[in-house]
Amino acid sequence: MNKVITINLNGVAYQLEEGGYDALRAYLDDATRRLEGNPDREEIITDIEQAIADKFRALLGAYKTVVNVREVTGVLDEMGPVADASSDGATAASGAAATPGQGRTADAGAARADGSTPPGARRLYRIEDGAMVAGVCNGLAAYVNLDVTIVRLAFTLLTFFWGAGVLVYLVMAVIVPAARTPTEKAAAAGMAATAQEFIKRAREGYYEGMKSFRDKQSRRAWKRKFKHEMRGWKRGYQQQQAQYWKNWSHNWQQNWNQAPQGTPPIVGPVFIAPLLSILLFALAIVMVWAIYSLVSAGSFLGVVLPAGMPLWVGILLVVVAYQLVSWPIKSARYACYYPGPHRGHGGPFGGFIGSLAGLFFLGFGIWMLDRHVPEFHQWLVELPALLHRGIDAMQAWFAKTP
Amino acid sequence: MSLDEKFTAIRKGLLEFLVLKIISANQVYAADILKELNATEFATQEGTLYPLLSKMRREELVDYEWKESESGPPRKYYELTAKGRAALRETHDYWQKISGTVKNLGQK
Numbered sequence A: 001m002n003k004v005i006t007i008n009l010n011g012v013a014y015q016l017e018e019g020g021y022d023a024l025r026a027y028l029d030d031a032t033r034r035l036e037g038n039p040d041r042e043e044i045i046t047d048i049e050q051a052i053a054d055k056f057r058a059l060l061g062a063y064k065t066v067v068n069v070r071e072v073t074g075v076l077d078e079m080g081p082v083a084d085a086s087s088d089g090a091t092a093a094s095g096a097a098a099t100p101g102q103g104r105t106a107d108a109g110a111a112r113a114d115g116s117t118p119p120g121a122r123r124l125y126r127i128e129d130g131a132m133v134a135g136v137c138n139g140l141a142a143y144v145n146l147d148v149t150i151v152r153l154a155f156t157l158l159t160f161f162w163g164a165g166v167l168v169y170l171v172m173a174v175i176v177p178a179a180r181t182p183t184e185k186a187a188a189a190g191m192a193a194t195a196q197e198f199i200k201r202a203r204e205g206y207y208e209g210m211k212s213f214r215d216k217q218s219r220r221a222w223k224r225k226f227k228h229e230m231r232g233w234k235r236g237y238q239q240q241q242a243q244y245w246k247n248w249s250h251n252w253q254q255n256w257n258q259a260p261q262g263t264p265p266i267v268g269p270v271f272i273a274p275l276l277s278i279l280l281f282a283l284a285i286v287m288v289w290a291i292y293s294l295v296s297a298g299s300f301l302g303v304v305l306p307a308g309m310p311l312w313v314g315i316l317l318v319v320v321a322y323q324l325v326s327w328p329i330k331s332a333r334y335a336c337y338y339p340g341p342h343r344g345h346g347g348p349f350g351g352f353i354g355s356l357a358g359l360f361f362l363g364f365g366i367w368m369l370d371r372h373v374p375e376f377h378q379w380l381v382e383l384p385a386l387l388h389r390g391i392d393a394m395q396a397w398f399a400k401t402p
Numbered sequence B: 001m002s003l004d005e006k007f008t009a010i011r012k013g014l015l016e017f018l019v020l021k022i023i024s025a026n027q028v029y030a031a032d033i034l035k036e037l038n039a040t041e042f043a044t045q046e047g048t049l050y051p052l053l054s055k056m057r058r059e060e061l062v063d064y065e066w067k068e069s070e071s072g073p074p075r076k077y078y079e080l081t082a083k084g085r086a087a088l089r090e091t092h093d094y095w096q097k098i099s100g101t102v103k104n105l106g107q108k
Helices: A018-034 A041-059 A069-079 A089-097 A100-114 A136-144 A148-158 A164-175 A182-188 A191-212 A216-251 A267-297 A311-337 A352-372 A374-400 B008-025 B030-038 B046-058 B082-104
Strands: A004-009 A012-017 B062-067 B075-080
Touching: A004 A018, A004 A041, A012 A018, A012 A041, A012 A069, A018 A041, A018 A069, A041 A069, A041 B030, A041 B046, A069 B046, A136 A148, A136 A164, A136 A182, A148 A164, A148 A311, A164 A267, A267 A311, A352 A374, B008 B030, B008 B046, B008 B075, B008 B082, B030 B046, B030 B075, B046 B062, B075 B082
Parallel strands: none
Antiparallel strands: A004 A012, B062 B075
16 A cells, blocks of 8 residues: 655646655656756746646546556656756757857857847737737737827827838738737737746745755755645736736727637638628728828829818828728627627627627618708718818817917 | 767757757647657657757747647647748758768768
8 A cells, every 4th residue: 555645737636656756756856957047947847747747647547546656757767857958059069160160150049049038028919809900009009018099199190201100000010920829919918027037036935945944854845835836826827817818808899718619600600700801901901092192192082182181180080981981890700700699799789790780770870861851961961061161170279279 | 889879969969950840840749749759760758858849949940839639738839930940941951961971971
């Protein structure tokens, strides 16, 4: 009969015989020591624990719930001793020395490898969720920690300098990668940086603590307590991150979570979704083109800006028109990906049918009013002039203020 | 000293090149890489592969993506970055060059 110890490998419990536990402990301690000074130590250890857990899982079954000593040592032999890849640069260096021309590049590479890019630092990405065009402003806002509206305004203002805003935007849309994976999304907002920093500091605290204990027994107790707390923090952080993204997506009235498992995809909307995306993209291009031709030629499709209307009002009108037209399409596309009323977003018309109905009623209402209410028809006819007068009044007001 | 021992350092030095090659074919996770390597003379173990992969990621040669798996927790699937593809091309050319040299030396 052997004593059994329960361990936690990345959130799953495994039962090991005591001798096996000691062997595993020794292996992981050895790995931690060998990776001393490696910036990715935490991550490598987690990966290794994961691989060990996978191997344990393959050994266990319904009637076998404990991993015995022989099996643990077998698994550890299979894993092999952890070798720090950064420290065996010696072989690479001597190889490069034979060809003098390449020695320098190898050195430069090594220097950069040890160098300054800390893992999980905040990075510039495009954030496409909740984006107006390609998510450049969205990503930039997250990167510099500003409200996205301010960044968008800045870009719009930049546009008045010979269209610089549009140019910069287009270039960034091509160059800056989009955040796709959760890790990238976290990096876009600088989430991982803080957590990594936190864990690193906690680890340092751990080694300080280790130094202060003299006897083996209390060291062991400290180690166990620390491991336990680390797991707790990690879980807490993951929950906090999940919460963060939930709030974030809520702000954009979108939901980044995958559709719940087991819900069969609705064929129609899923088929429609790409078409809507293409439509949105085309609209965005039309908008950029409209702004560009307004800036360069002062007219768009032969429509000249009314006399006296400043360029910026024209551009603003184009942007507002784009928003008005694209909003129902956007929410329809959103509804395609996340069907079901309970997942509907906070807009006035949740869901695919809702937004289609909204669009339909809006059009129908205007059409009915136009046909049957002469005053409304008259008003529609006069609308451009009305707008013009309103803008004139605004201009006069602006002219008077200083 | 057996040939196997003599070539230990060379096999070790080539490991990164081979890992680049394997990842270039398609998105793989660590166990796939090991399975492929272990069928050859370049058999290796997790203890070597994981630190190597993390070093390659630090050097921005590879990047990974979390993907759900049917059995167990999500896995890291690795793929080459643009820089990794460039490194692979460069290494491949260099390898061609030295293996050509090995072949041609001493032959009249």
